[in-house]
Amino acid sequence: MADYVLALDQGTTSSRAILFDREGRAVGKEQREFPQIYPQPGHVEHNPEELWGSQLQVIRDLLRRARVAPERIASLGITNQRETVVLWERETGRPVRNAIVWQSRISTEICERLERDGVEPLLREKTGLLIDPYFSATKLTWAFEQDSELKRRAERGEILFGTVDSYLIWKLTGGRVHATDISNASRTLLFDIHQQQWSPELLDLFGVPEAILPKVVDSSGLIGETDPQWFGKPIPIAGVAGDQQAATFGQICFEPGMAKNTYGTGCFMLMNIGHEPRLSSNGLLTTVGWRINGETTYCLEGAIFIAGAAIQWLRDGLEMLAHAGDSEQLAASVNSSDGVYFVPAFVGLGAPYWDPHARGLMVGLTRGTTKAHVARAALESIAYQTRDVLDAMRLDSQIELSSLRVDGGATANNLLMQFQADILNTAVHRPVIQETTALGAAYLAGLGVGFWETRDEIARKWTLDQEFSPDMDEQKRSSLYHDWQRAVERSRHWLEE
Numbered sequence: 001m002a003d004y005v006l007a008l009d010q011g012t013t014s015s016r017a018i019l020f021d022r023e024g025r026a027v028g029k030e031q032r033e034f035p036q037i038y039p040q041p042g043h044v045e046h047n048p049e050e051l052w053g054s055q056l057q058v059i060r061d062l063l064r065r066a067r068v069a070p071e072r073i074a075s076l077g078i079t080n081q082r083e084t085v086v087l088w089e090r091e092t093g094r095p096v097r098n099a100i101v102w103q104s105r106i107s108t109e110i111c112e113r114l115e116r117d118g119v120e121p122l123l124r125e126k127t128g129l130l131i132d133p134y135f136s137a138t139k140l141t142w143a144f145e146q147d148s149e150l151k152r153r154a155e156r157g158e159i160l161f162g163t164v165d166s167y168l169i170w171k172l173t174g175g176r177v178h179a180t181d182i183s184n185a186s187r188t189l190l191f192d193i194h195q196q197q198w199s200p201e202l203l204d205l206f207g208v209p210e211a212i213l214p215k216v217v218d219s220s221g222l223i224g225e226t227d228p229q230w231f232g233k234p235i236p237i238a239g240v241a242g243d244q245q246a247a248t249f250g251q252i253c254f255e256p257g258m259a260k261n262t263y264g265t266g267c268f269m270l271m272n273i274g275h276e277p278r279l280s281s282n283g284l285l286t287t288v289g290w291r292i293n294g295e296t297t298y299c300l301e302g303a304i305f306i307a308g309a310a311i312q313w314l315r316d317g318l319e320m321l322a323h324a325g326d327s328e329q330l331a332a333s334v335n336s337s338d339g340v341y342f343v344p345a346f347v348g349l350g351a352p353y354w355d356p357h358a359r360g361l362m363v364g365l366t367r368g369t370t371k372a373h374v375a376r377a378a379l380e381s382i383a384y385q386t387r388d389v390l391d392a393m394r395l396d397s398q399i400e401l402s403s404l405r406v407d408g409g410a411t412a413n414n415l416l417m418q419f420q421a422d423i424l425n426t427a428v429h430r431p432v433i434q435e436t437t438a439l440g441a442a443y444l445a446g447l448g449v450g451f452w453e454t455r456d457e458i459a460r461k462w463t464l465d466q467e468f469s470p471d472m473d474e475q476k477r478s479s480l481y482h483d484w485q486r487a488v489e490r491s492r493h494w495l496e497e
């Protein structure tokens with residue numbers, strides 16, 4: 001009888017393995033960082049062998065330290081950094097080049113070309129995304145334009161492509177399964193989210209040979225088994241989702257209108273919009289959340305580039321703080337930011353503005369401004385940006401949120417969480433378990449083999465740590481938010497005089 005589900009979380013800076021028991025408790029955890037490769041400004045790569053090597057190592061370490069034999073693991077789930085492109089040889093499994101990481105801006109020129117060609121409406125309609133180097137397709141175009149021999153080999157069917165989930169599945173199954181789950185496929189710009197298949201028209205547009213593509217599978221259900229060479233005995237692979245979708249699942253946002261926001265380096269908010277893919281009119285992406293037993297759940301997604309990173313910048317750039325957590329005490333030493341607004345548009349603005357030419361600013365400074373006001377304004381900027389995205393979601397979905405579920409490092413900050421509730425006028429719910437991304441992958445994998453029977457059974461495990469209720473009068477809320485919007489306007493288009 002199996003007692004555990006194993007979740008792999010292959011992130012941007014580290015690979016993690018976490019063991020969950022039947023109650024959904026994390027009973028063991030291992031993590032290992034791997035090198036970031038920066039071949040030129042704006043370009044980021046990972047060595048696929050290092051992704052795989054670190055992932056395999058943390059699983060082995062975890063099983064050894066927790067003294068758990070593979071037969072006690074019901075199934076394995078994978079969640080991963082999304083959009084990152086891996087290319088490897090079908091025959092040998094050898095990567096043919098480094099992985100092109102989601103952060104890489106290497107295909108900016110290709111994107112500009114596509115915009116000039118006017119294909120954005122077609123891409124939006126088919127994929128729910130927009131033209132940006134962030135998504136996989138233009139990274140592939142770039143790799144093939146760089147290396148025509150690679151393109152020829154791909155056309156001959158000698159090369160395989162996958163996002164990181166796909167590469168891990170291929171490695172884990174000893175090269176027997178070349179698959180990706182639909183949530184990851186929906187981030188490539190090659191996948192038609194209505195037809196739920198790779199789009200021949202888009203493959204043609206991006207110059208991607210069909211022969212390299214993985215098979216698209218459900219996010220939950222048996223996908224393959226790990227090769228016995230890795231852990232002695234086979235373990236079923238039965239759940240896969242991109243990191244933000246997995247977190248949404250781990251936060252039990254199973255009903256339309258439920259939403260979660262993850263507060264890390266940036267913020268990622270996803271709202272379940274049900275079984276129909278509705279396109280945003282307000283600067284959000286439409287993406288596949290998950291597909292289970294052939295039933296697809298879609299989400300609206302808003303990405304904020306700089307959130308917790310603004311606090312990191314106070315710490316490392318301004319050297320104002322020793323630890324990110326100190327921001328709370330410092331901010332609490334004043335009653336308000338006293339009219340100071342901080343727009344952390346360090347790399348432009350993401351959703352809902354999509355302005356690559358915006359840059360950061362601080363405005364409303366007076367002779368009385370202290371570092372406490374600055375710290376408070378930085379924390380508040382995280383909450384205001386979240387309101388920008390949530391307002392867009394309210395408009396797109398016509399749904400009033402009853403509460404927002406939150407996770408990620410910066411949710412430890414109670415002042416931020418209270419201000420978030422105040423400025424949204426919505427309750428903020430922080431669960432006990434913060435490992436929601438890995439937990440989501442575990443839930444998908446556990447459901448996939450009947451370790452857990454139903455989604456209701458899983459939903460009951462979600463436990464509230466703390467609720468933050470709105471406690472600000474409407475006039476104050478709207479005047480604060482109004483001034484935030486004025487500050488954002490001043491940061492926009494800064495680089496395009």
Ligand code: ADP
Nearest residue numbers: 264265308309311312324325408409410412413
């Ligand atoms: P990621 O997965 O993106 O690396 P994490 O979820 O680990 O992010 O969260 C780390 C981020 O949260 C950092 O940017 C850090 O500045 C911020 N952070 C951590 N603790 C706090 C805190 N108590 N208050 C505000 N920000 C915090």
